[in-house]
Each structure stands twice: as structure tokens, then as C-alpha cells.
Amino acid sequence: MQKKSLITIAWITFIIGTLIFVFLTPVKSVKNYTFTLAVSALYTFTIALGNGFINDYLTRRYPWETHTRMRTIWGIIATLVVNTALVLFCDYINFIVFQQRDPSLFFTGSMAFSHWAAINIALLVSAVLHARGFMEGWQVSAKAEIVRQKFIAKSANAQFESLKNQLDPHFLFNSLNVLSSLIDENPLQAQRFTASMSKIYRYVLEQKDKELVTVAEELEFAKTYATLLKTRFEDSVSFSFEVNPHALNGFVVPLSLQLLLENCIKHNFATAARPLNIKIYAADNFLLIENTLQQRDQVKESAGIGLSNIVQRYSLLTKENVYIEKSKEFFRVKIPILTHKITPMITQPSKESVAYQRAAKRVKELKGFYANLTSYCLVIPFLIFVNLYTAPQYHWFWWPMAGWGIGLASHALQVFGIGRDWEEKQIRKILEKENTAQNENF
DSSP, rough: HHHHHHHHHHHHHHHHHHHHHHOOOSSSHHHHHHHHHHHHHHHHHHHHHHHHHHHHHHHHHHTTOOOHHHHHHHHHHHHHHHHHHHHHHHIIIIIIIOOOOGGGGGTTTHHHHHEEEEEEEEHHHHHHHHHHHHHHHHHHOOOOOOHHHHHHHHHHHHHHHHHHHHHHHHHHHHHHHHHHHHHHOHHHHHHHHHHHHHHHHHHHHHHTTTTEEEEEHHHHHHHHHHHHHHHHHHGGGGEEEEOOOOGGSSEETHHHHHHHHHHHHHHHOOOSSSSSEEEEETTEEEEEEEEEOOBBBBOOOOOSSSHHHHHHHHHHHSSSEEEEOOOOSSEEEEEOOSSSSSHHHHHSSOHHHHHHHHHHHHHHHHHHHHHHHHHHHHHHHHHHOOOOOOTTTTTHHHHHHHHHHHHHHHHHHHHTTHHHHHHHHHHHHHHHHHHHHHHHHH
16 A cells, blocks of 8 residues: 555544544543544554455456456455454454453444444445545546547558658659650640649649548549640540549549559550550449559569558548459559548547447446445435434334435446346347348338
8 A cells, every 4th residue: 555545544543533532532531542543543544454455456356447347346245345344353352352341242232333333434435445446547547548549640640641741742753754754755745744734733732731632623633634644645545534423522532543543654555556545433432543454564663652652541541442453454443432521530430439438438327326326325324323313213214225225226237237238138129120120121
């Protein structure tokens, strides 16, 4: 146990002992005050240290974050057994050893009532300690999870930004290479290429900082880029755009078509006698870029930015995959068309975030139960004291004790699984019936 906890227990000992001496001790003397403090220390240190040891042991064996149900069940059992044993031990030392009362009367009369009252107080203290341990454990876990999720989000954002920043110099470098070759081959085309490139590069600068753009925007840019390529290759390359209108409102990662068109040109030869045919169309929520396979025999080493960049950016935004299909006649890339212009960190929460949300809900339920239990342990002993002090001949305290106890037991069943399992089973039955009915209708 920590030094701070021992100091706290010492202060509790001093306060309780002083209050008992001032209000309940008839003879005020140094000897009686010392004896009262000693008895107070016996109870507080024994019960606090015993409960602290049990609480620490159960927390190590059954952590609150991963074994909530087992931790609660064993916590209740250990609390009842250990506190009863500790209270009886302290009462025996106090009444039989210190006060030298008759041992045969230990479980009768005023001593029996003292056992019962002390056990209730000890259970209350233990419930508070367990609730405190529960809250501290979940707070540490929640803070660690929040830090981890923030780190994951920052890491993903940094990776995504890094991938997007590759596009600007990559496009500029390749375009300048094309322009350099055109200056020698056809200066007039080089001028047209320069004018077109300025328009395209403006789009690159505008769109590269976006996570997603509409298919319509990306398709319009691809057509402009195709015109740029036609300026250089003329009849050696042909383009076909056959995207149905309902796919235009979907979203894709920006510059994906430009990179894929560039790959088609880079990895395939194109001549007027044997032109490279490139087709862009939509099917089954995918945008497909397909070209006739005319693979070059020797391709100079690539920077590896094009297709891998698209695959990595999609992996950070969605669980949908990018598919690559290759045969003897064609090479095809399928990129998913997304329906929402927001990242999957919001629309498609990960298993960890879902588990965290459920854990937070679980914490709230358990907090409510422990608050109910603590209130019960506080109020019922007070009502018993009021009843026995004001009307000892009629024990009316049994009614609130039983009524509230039934409610507390029902609350426990609901929180710790029995009620929850029944509700989930009923929900599953209803859903199965509805699914069966729908299938029969179709």
C-alpha cells in the first residue's frame, strides 16, 4: 500500500477515535483517549489494509478493463467474506481481549448488534474502495485509449499528407520530361503542350490537398490530360470514356486517373500501326481503367509512385480494395467509387473505436450500479438506527431494506449480464423473424 494511503488511514483513525471519545466516552481522560485511538486504529487499519490487499490482488488477477464481470463477482464474494472475518477478528480483540468480556456471549446481545453494524460499515467502506479502484482503472485505460487513437489518427493523417505531397513534384517532373522531348520533335506541339500543362497543373495544385473529389471532376481532368497525351502521341493513343451518369456523383481519390493513364503510357508501347487503346468506364461501384496490353520489353526504373500511391491512399480512407486484373490481351485497374466525402474514421469506425465506445457505455452502467449500491449501504443503516432509536418495538426498517434490495438485485442482474443476454436473444429472434418474412416475400 502506498504511503499516501497509510497517511489517510491514520487521519481517519484520529478523527474517528476523537469523535468517539468526545461524544460517546463518559469518562474523559488521557488513558481513555489513548484506548479509544488504539481501538479505532485496530478497526481502520485492519479493515482498510485487508480490503486494500484484496482489491489490489483482484485487480491484478481480473483487471476491470478486460474482466469486468469476473472482477465484480469475485469482488462481491471477497468483500462479504473478508469483511465479515476482519470485523469479527477486530471485535474479538476489542471485546474479549481488551475489554475482557465473556467469550460465550460473543454472538449474543449488544456484541452481536455491534458485529452486524460494524460489518455494514466495513461493507460500505469496501464498496467505496472497489468503486474507486474501478474508476481509476477505467480512467487510466480511457486516457491510454484516447492517446492511442489520437496517435493513430495523427499518424494516418501524416501518412496521407505525405502521399499527397508526392503528386506535385511527380507530375511536374514527368510533364517536363515530355515537354523536353516535344521541343526537339515538334516545337508547335510543345507550345500547345505548355499551355495545356499550365491548366492541368492548376488542377493538380487545387485538388492534391483534398482527400476525395467527385468522379465528374476527376473525369473532366482525365479528359483534359488525355488531350495533353494526344498532343504528343497523336494517333498512337486512343481514349474512350464511357462512365454512366449515376456514377458521376461518387467520389474517388484525386489525380488517380491521371496516375493510371500515365502508367498506361509508361509501361506500354504505342505506335500508329498498333495504337494503345485506353478505356475508362464504371461498373459495380468501381471506376475501371483498362488498356490493351502492349508491354514494353525494357522499361526504365520507375519511382513506384503511381499505382502504389493510389492503393495506399485508398487504404487510409476506406476498407474497399483497389483491384488489378491482367491477361494476355488487357491490363485493368479497378478503383472503388465511394459514396460519402468523409473519411472512414467517421463513417466506418474501427474495431478498437467500437470497443472503446462499448467500454465507455459499460463504465456508465457500472457507475450507476455502484452509486446505487453505495446509497443503499449508506441509507439503510441510517434507517435502521433511526428505527431502533425511536421505535425499537416495531422494526419497520425491513420494508425499505427488502424493497430497495430487490431493486438493487434487479439492477445487478441487468448490469452484469443476465438481463442483457435475455434482451439480446429477444432482439435476435425478432430480427430473424423479419428477415425470414422478407425473404418469403421476395
